[in-house]
Amino acid sequence: MSNRDEFPEDTKRKVALRANHQCSFHGCPQPTSGPSDESPEAVNMIGKAAHIHAAAPGPGARRYLASMSREERTHINNAIWLCATHADLIDRDEVTYTADMLRAMKSDHEAKCAERQRNALSTGEAVPDLVAIGPNIVFIGEFLGVEAEVWSFHLRNFVDGDVHTLIALAERYERTKAIERYVLVNELGDGRRLRDKPSITRETTGGYMVRCPVFPSADRIRASDLPKSWALSGSDDLVVQGGNWAITSGLEALPQQMKTCLSHQRGESPFHQDFGTRFAEYYNLLVGSPWFARYLKLEVIRQAAIPYTDLTNDQQHTPLRCVKRVYGVEVLASTPTNNWLPIRVDLDVNGVGRWRNNLSVYIPSEPIIAITL
Template sequence: MSNRDEFSRSTKNAVALRANHHCSFRDCPQPTSGPSDESPEAVNMIGKAAHIHAAAPGPGARRYLASMTREERTHISNAIWLCATHADLIDRDEATYTAEVLREMKAEHEGKCAERQRNVLSVGQPNADLIAIGPDIVFVGKFLGVEGEVWSFHLQSFIDGDVHNLITFADRYEQTAVKDRFVLVNELGDGRALRAKPSVTRETTGCYTVRCLVFPSAERIPAADIPKMWALSDSHDLMTSNGKWAMVSGVDALPQQVKTCLSHQMGESPFHRDFGTRFAEYYNLLAGSPWLDRYLNLEIIRLAAIPYFNPTDNQQYTPLLCVERVFGIQILANTPTNNWLPIRVNLSVKGLGRWQHDLSVCIPSEPIQRWSFDELLAGPFIRG
């Protein structure tokens, strides 16, 4: 077994994405991925997530820092995206390429990537957006249109996963959990549950066309019908009124419904493992990147458009209940305050129309402790 503290796949994907799949070494113009002629699915990848401080001690371990924990060593802050040539170079010359120099290179390169993307958006040039198929496949693409119940897309480049993953998803579609059968489209601000496995066609240009047979739009309830719930204060605590717990419902409950839904971490509840958001996961990987709000936008679309089946009452509903379309999300602060991140959501709500609101979502600074049902029955809180 290796004693190296390696990066997770999601961390590798995130650091590549933040670098726009280009080498972060100063003045290196090298893109780090491209098509291979070996097969329609093959990709040439010459980039790697290199460790700033080495993954393990020993001969040739550059910039190894014994005081670092495993979590620190495998964190994205210890990764820099480089082409193979420069990944080798920094591990041959520790005196020149110190940890401080590498961190400066990384910050400089990511800053240039962010600036280029902002400039494209500001002058109104066409800009493809993110599309997700299932929880693990995200690509840059454009919506081509609807024919009957089929949504079609032009796939430009993968962000998470690759063609092999997409084909595998299609091959194993029948074994895939129903909750993971979906397509989300930032360009539309909408998504659908998949009715059948997606099809993938390679065009003469070398790009791909993806077609998805989808179910009709999920039912939403009018905002006025949001059920009664406990009222929360601006400090996120339960409120009282006349000595009783305060309640809120209908349109008055809408901001709280959105806030609590976006703050509930995926897998946090032992009774509802499939319910929740990946906001904290994406924030911790992509904070400071121009891709962050686009990933969070996909997540809001999933909660707005893809039905969740509640096993306790055998009911099916979309977690955001009444949100019909997602126009966008804006992050209003550089970092969370006491684990709460202020955001502005721009939504279309059934019964209200266009609705914008400022609220805060919980971004835990530490991973959520996820107790199993058996652990709860055994009394883990008492043992703790």
């Protein structure tokens, strides 16, 4: 058994995403992934998540730091995305390529990726965005259109999962939980439940075509019809009025309902293990990256567009109830304050129209332990 502290696959995907699938070495123009001609599902990958501090001691172990824990060696902070040539180069010369130099190189490359993205958005240039199919597949792509209740996409790069993961989803589609059958599209600010298994084909011009049969849009209630709930103060304490617990509902309850829903982490509910967001998971992997807000937007779309069955009353509805479209999600601080992370949401709310609001979402310090009954 190897004694190397290797990166988890999820960490490898995230460090590649933060580098925009390009080598982080100064001046290297090398893209690190693309389609292969060997088969319709083959991918030509020449990039790797290289260790800044070596994964294990021994001959050839560059910049190995004995004081690091296994968790620190396998954390994304110890990874830099490089093409195969430059990954080999830094592992042959630790005198030139010190840990501080590599961290600066990584930071500089990610900052340039963020700047290119911001410039493209400010000039209206089309920017490929994230598309999710179920909880385990995310890719960078463009929405191509709708025909006969089928959404079509051009797939550029996988972020989570790969072609084989998508094929596996199609093969086990009938055994997949209903709540995991969905497609989310950042470009549209919307999502749909899958009506049938997705398909993928190789395009002659390169890349892949993904087709997703979908159901019509889920029903939403008007914001004025939001049900009654206990009113909470700014510090999330119950509000007392006239000696009784205060109640809020309708449009007045909208900000509180948004904050409460988006702060609930997946796995917290004993009644529905799949209810809640993955905000904490994405914060731990992507904070500081230009992709962090885009992942959060995927999650807000899922809460807005994909229904779940509330087992306490056997009713089905979307978690956000009245949100029809998600225009944007902006992260307003680099770190949470007392576990609360400020964000700005830009939404289309049924019965209200365009609704922009600042709110804070809860990011737990420790991993969520699922509660079962």
